[in-house]
Amino acid sequence: MEMTKFNVYSTEGHLLVLVLLSEIFTLVLGSTGDRTQFFRNCRENCEHTNCSLDGQDIQEQAVKFYKQSIFDLITQWTCADECQYACMWRTVFAFFERGWPIPQFYGKWPFFRLMGMQEPASVFFSLLNFLMHLRMLRKFRSVVRADSPCYILSHIFGLTSLNGWIWSAIFHTRDNPLTELLDYACGYAIVLSSLYCMIMRMLHRYSLFLRGVITLAFVSYYINYFAYLSLSKFNYSFNMKVNVCTGLLSAVGWFIWCHQVRKSRPYFRRILHFYVLFALAMSLELFDFPPIFWILDAHALWHLATIPLVSIYYNFMIDDCCTLRKEKALKGDYTLAYIYNKNI
Numbered sequence: 001m002e003m004t005k006f007n008v009y010s011t012e013g014h015l016l017v018l019v020l021l022s023e024i025f026t027l028v029l030g031s032t033g034d035r036t037q038f039f040r041n042c043r044e045n046c047e048h049t050n051c052s053l054d055g056q057d058i059q060e061q062a063v064k065f066y067k068q069s070i071f072d073l074i075t076q077w078t079c080a081d082e083c084q085y086a087c088m089w090r091t092v093f094a095f096f097e098r099g100w101p102i103p104q105f106y107g108k109w110p111f112f113r114l115m116g117m118q119e120p121a122s123v124f125f126s127l128l129n130f131l132m133h134l135r136m137l138r139k140f141r142s143v144v145r146a147d148s149p150c151y152i153l154s155h156i157f158g159l160t161s162l163n164g165w166i167w168s169a170i171f172h173t174r175d176n177p178l179t180e181l182l183d184y185a186c187g188y189a190i191v192l193s194s195l196y197c198m199i200m201r202m203l204h205r206y207s208l209f210l211r212g213v214i215t216l217a218f219v220s221y222y223i224n225y226f227a228y229l230s231l232s233k234f235n236y237s238f239n240m241k242v243n244v245c246t247g248l249l250s251a252v253g254w255f256i257w258c259h260q261v262r263k264s265r266p267y268f269r270r271i272l273h274f275y276v277l278f279a280l281a282m283s284l285e286l287f288d289f290p291p292i293f294w295i296l297d298a299h300a301l302w303h304l305a306t307i308p309l310v311s312i313y314y315n316f317m318i319d320d321c322c323t324l325r326k327e328k329a330l331k332g333d334y335t336l337a338y339i340y341n342k343n344i
């Protein structure tokens with residue numbers, strides 16, 4: 001049987017050898033498409049031919065070819081970025097043509113760019129989350145009276161969430177070390193604020209001093225964590241573990257509360273539903289597949305899944321604040337309410 005002669009000097013031969021080499025590197029360094037020589041050569045040639053020395057400006061002869069839109073200019077796509085984007089698709093196409101699995105680049109799947117946005121679906125869903133928080137915070141303010149117990153807690157959670165989703169939209173629009181830091185730090189602020197609100201809700205009858213001390217502890221812990229994120233080398237798995245542990249603490253706190261008040265506060269089901277559905281939505285983060293239509297990946301679906309959960313959380317806070325207010329008006333004194341009803 002005659003073996004098919006393989007010409008390493010042909011384009012295909014080059015690519016296969018380079019891919020095999022890159023696969024070996026993959027095993028060692030966990031790398032993807034950006035580490036193939038094919039991609040590196042393409043990028044180098046592109047920058048050399050089309051870009052200014054600092055990689056910022058597109059040279060005159062290439063301006064027509066790249067045709068940057070106003071959105072690309074606003075989102076600051078440099079010439080080097082354009083080369084990276086074009087070479088990413090050239091590499092994806094080369095892999096696709098040969099039936100090889102779609103590679104990742106710099107830890108991300110290849111996404112279709114839309115109006116300057118790197119991950120348009122995640123941007124869109126982040127903005128929908130923002131709008132949902134805005135809508136539900138407004139509903140909360142129109143239904144719940146300002147003198148209700150725990151009124152301020154919903155605002156702390158709401159404002160932290162609004163800020164977090166804005167940074168999420170910015171990060172998914174343009175990924176750089178600063179937007180990444182702010183997305184992760186402000187995302188963690190949402191998780192931490194929900195733990196803070198749970199603890200403050202449980203202790204709302206306790207002294208202002210105790211609640212003040214706990215608030216200070218939370219603020220100093222967050223400042224410390226923010227400093228850790230910004231000053232040290234970013235550790236994704238550690239950050240994920242911190243987020244999961246903080247979220248789990250809130251969930252456990254609420255589950256204990258649900259068990260204790262299951263007879264006196266039927267609206268406990270809302271917060272129970274929220275955490276069960278939230279855990280299901282979070283499981284989407286475990287999946288990792290190339291984006292559907294080069295737009296919709298598991299992370300975007302996770303951002304989509306959290307949108308309907310926002311209203312469950314706020315509706316719970318509305319029910320809880322209104323109930324606490326009625327109890328306050330009826331009993332007049334929290335201490336009495338606590339002694340006689342054992343209501344938390």
Ligand SMILES: [Zn+2]
Pocket residue numbers: 122168172299303
């Ligand atoms: Zn995200």
